[in-house]
Amino acid sequence: MGYHSVIYEGTWQSFLTAIFEIYERKLDQVTICTKERFQPGVFGDQLVIHADEQKAKRVWMGLKSKLSKEGLNKIFACYLSELDGIENILLAYIRLVFSNDQSIEQAYGDAAVLRVSQVNRIVHREKHRMEAFIRFKLTQDDIFYAAIEPDFNVIPLILGHFKRRYADQKWIIYDLKRKYGIYYDLQKVEEITFAFTPDANICDTNTIYFKEDEALYQALWKDYFKHVNIVSRKNTKLHLQYVPKRYWKYLVEKY
Amino acid sequence: MSDRVREKLQILADAAKYDVSCSSSGSNRKNHNKGLGDTGSGICHTFTEDGRCVSLLKILFTNVCIYDCAYCVTRKSNDIQRAAFTVQEVVDLTMNFYRRNYIEGLFLSSGIFKNADYTMERLVQVAKKLRTEHKFNGYIHLKSIPGASDELMHEAGLYADRLSINIEMPTENGLKLLAPDKNRKDMIQPMNYIKNEIILHKEEKKIFKKTPIFTPAGQSTQMIIGATKETDKDIMYTASSLYKGFNLKRVYYSGYVPISNDTRLPGLGTAVPMVRENRLYQTDWLMRFYGFNIQELLNDANPHLDLDIDPKLSWALRNLNQFPIDINKADLQLILRVPGIGLKSAQKIVGARKFQQLNWEHLKKIGVAINRAKYFISCNSRQHERRDLTEMKIKQFILAGSGSKYLKNNPQQLVLF
Numbered sequence: 001m002g003y004h005s006v007i008y009e010g011t012w013q014s015f016l017t018a019i020f021e022i023y024e025r026k027l028d029q030v031t032i033c034t035k036e037r038f039q040p041g042v043f044g045d046q047l048v049i050h051a052d053e054q055k056a057k058r059v060w061m062g063l064k065s066k067l068s069k070e071g072l073n074k075i076f077a078c079y080l081s082e083l084d085g086i087e088n089i090l091l092a093y094i095r096l097v098f099s100n101d102q103s104i105e106q107a108y109g110d111a112a113v114l115r116v117s118q119v120n121r122i123v124h125r126e127k128h129r130m131e132a133f134i135r136f137k138l139t140q141d142d143i144f145y146a147a148i149e150p151d152f153n154v155i156p157l158i159l160g161h162f163k164r165r166y167a168d169q170k171w172i173i174y175d176l177k178r179k180y181g182i183y184y185d186l187q188k189v190e191e192i193t194f195a196f197t198p199d200a201n202i203c204d205t206n207t208i209y210f211k212e213d214e215a216l217y218q219a220l221w222k223d224y225f226k227h228v229n230i231v232s233r234k235n236t237k238l239h240l241q242y243v244p245k246r247y248w249k250y251l252v253e254k255y
Numbered sequence: 256m257s258d259r260v261r262e263k264l265q266i267l268a269d270a271a272k273y274d275v276s277c278s279s280s281g282s283n284r285k286n287h288n289k290g291l292g293d294t295g296s297g298i299c300h301t302f303t304e305d306g307r308c309v310s311l312l313k314i315l316f317t318n319v320c321i322y323d324c325a326y327c328v329t330r331k332s333n334d335i336q337r338a339a340f341t342v343q344e345v346v347d348l349t350m351n352f353y354r355r356n357y358i359e360g361l362f363l364s365s366g367i368f369k370n371a372d373y374t375m376e377r378l379v380q381v382a383k384k385l386r387t388e389h390k391f392n393g394y395i396h397l398k399s400i401p402g403a404s405d406e407l408m409h410e411a412g413l414y415a416d417r418l419s420i421n422i423e424m425p426t427e428n429g430l431k432l433l434a435p436d437k438n439r440k441d442m443i444q445p446m447n448y449i450k451n452e453i454i455l456h457k458e459e460k461k462i463f464k465k466t467p468i469f470t471p472a473g474q475s476t477q478m479i480i481g482a483t484k485e486t487d488k489d490i491m492y493t494a495s496s497l498y499k500g501f502n503l504k505r506v507y508y509s510g511y512v513p514i515s516n517d518t519r520l521p522g523l524g525t526a527v528p529m530v531r532e533n534r535l536y537q538t539d540w541l542m543r544f545y546g547f548n549i550q551e552l553l554n555d556a557n558p559h560l561d562l563d564i565d566p567k568l569s570w571a572l573r574n575l576n577q578f579p580i581d582i583n584k585a586d587l588q589l590i591l592r593v594p595g596i597g598l599k600s601a602q603k604i605v606g607a608r609k610f611q612q613l614n615w616e617h618l619k620k621i622g623v624a625i626n627r628a629k630y631f632i633s634c635n636s637r638q639h640e641r642r643d644l645t646e647m648k649i650k651q652f653i654l655a656g657s658g659s660k661y662l663k664n665n666p667q668q669l670v671l672f
Contacts, residue, residue: 104610106606108603108607132300133300144355168289168290169291213351217352219261221355226265227268227269227272228303230272230273233305233306233307241306243302254301
């Protein structure tokens with residue numbers, strides 16, 4: 001068996017298909033990566049993967065029979081991190097899952113298990129920050145709109161939270177970096193892409209786009225933020241630790 | 256119109272900020288009616304420049320007050336601007352902030368105008384309107400007004416997720432000195448009523464599924480620290496008895512922020528006792544999550560917490576005879592007592608050691624603060640601390656190896672001029 005580069009389409013389903021093919025073809029020495037990240041080397045064969053629903057499903061069902069719900073979620077969250085090389089960590093993790101009779105989820109002595117747990121944590125931190133830092137603005141057509149640029153592709157992870165919480169208002173959350181978003185129309189959530197590039201300037205209160213009241217509530221929120229602060233307890237280090245500067249662009253109260 | 260609301264918000268947010276609690280967790284109210292909002296583990300939507308979480312719209316209904324408590328900015332004798340919201344204004348603010356994902360809900364408190372029931376009634380009206388007219392399922396924390404009637408407290412419990420009443424001073428003497436118009440009995444009474452109602456509702460819930468939820472996030476309280484001369488022992492023993500006696504979810508410790516020239520209080524310009532406050536919270540955590548008995552941490556021989564080091568380390572140094580413990584064998588309860596090992600790490604250790612014997616490298620990767628823990632544990636390694644170190648020596652080593660966080664004042668600060 002020689003060395004293989006497995007190139008997948010950058011979707012969840014094609015990633016799972018890649019895992020299937022690696023097992024099916026009994027490939028031993030492999031690296032998985034997307035077409036964009038692939039760097040042709042001198043050695044080894046290339047294997048290009050196309051998503052196959054059935055194959056993906058079989059891998060997922062196999063994992064489901066071996067892992068807790070939490071363990072499954074960790075794999076998905078790591079995948080969403082889009083970190084360079086995360087696919088190979090996941091492959092090592094999955095190999096470990098399938099080659100052990102007992103659950104390996106807590107075997108933190110293993111490098112892949114520990115890494116999966118760490119990446120899962122940072123992805124969930126970003127998810128949590130999006131749930132916290134998203135600021136909706138009410139548009140003229142009665143949709144609450146928020147643009148985001150998260151470090152990781154967390155929209156699939158935050159969808160449920162926003163759907164449950166904002167059930168009685170229409171809303172859009174749009175990822176400017178990955179150029180897609182989700183739209184809730186009071187019934188269901190749909191994936192959307194804008195045909196144009198939306199203005200990234202999210203502090204805009206221009207009444208061409210936004211309701212008259214929007215500026216008032218932003219002003220009220222800024223007032224509130226300023227007045228709950230206790231000056232004699234100022235702690236800039238802690239403030240920056242909790243609200244890193246790269247998130248300020250979302251925050252009405254910080255711009 | 257809007258300018259007036261802005262002005263009111265500024266005044267009434269300013270007046271409410273000394274209430275520490277901003278917790279929005281512990282409730283399980285679901286968005287069952289396709290309305291607005293839900294509650295769960297709680298989210299901090301932003302942080303103030305002093306590093307505190309902003310989760311709720313925390314405001315006073317009014318800062319008009321008939322009482323004259325020395326430690327309070329809204330005391331009757333203080334010459335400040337007064338304002339009052341209308342019920343509808345608070346409702347509109349809450350709904351519009353919530354819809355924009357600014358907040359998890361409302362924390363409504365108030366100065367006491369006319370009398371206790373009159374004030375409590377206004378707070379209940381706001382909550383009722385939000386729940387019934389606007390199908391609001393976000394978090395509502397109402398302040399119980401000392402002396403409010405059982406009927407009103409009952410209604411408050413039906414709409415609010417959490418109720419709290421501040422006992423203000425850790426001891427009754429402190430309260431007498433600074434708030435002569437108030438008495439502990441008026442504070443304890445509603446707290447006790449709500450405690451019993453919560454128990455009753457839980458019992459009923461077992462029998463009738465449809466029993467409405469009642470104060471699902473329970474009760475909390477707050478004490479002001481450093482305004483009077485209490486010891487840490489006084490404070491934490493009071494806290495411990497409150498947790499036990501009233502099933503409180505949280506006790507908050509609020510370092511006194513000097514706001515007046517009253518001679519009974521620390522003068523203006525006195526530093527807020529932030530390190531002390533932090534140590535009290537750490538002790539509170541050790542008591543609630545780490546299986547410590549408060550008598551182990553504070554007693555007549557040690558009535559004050561060490562400001563240089565955290566209370567767990569301080570306890571461990573006083574009890575060196577209980578260490579070292581073997582990380583690969585000891586019970587979770589014992590591992591939790593090791594300085595430098597937190598809840599998460601302790602659980603990870605117990606999980607991971609089933610697969611292999613853990614060594615220093617593993618522990619480090621799991622997230623244990625080795626620089627502190629190494630004096631108290633042994634693991635699967637030949638290298639461990641063999642010297643028979645004294646309490647003082649260990650403390651010195653740890654302090655020398657840690658950043659300024661554990662030092663009150665940096666002793667090596669250079670004098671330039």
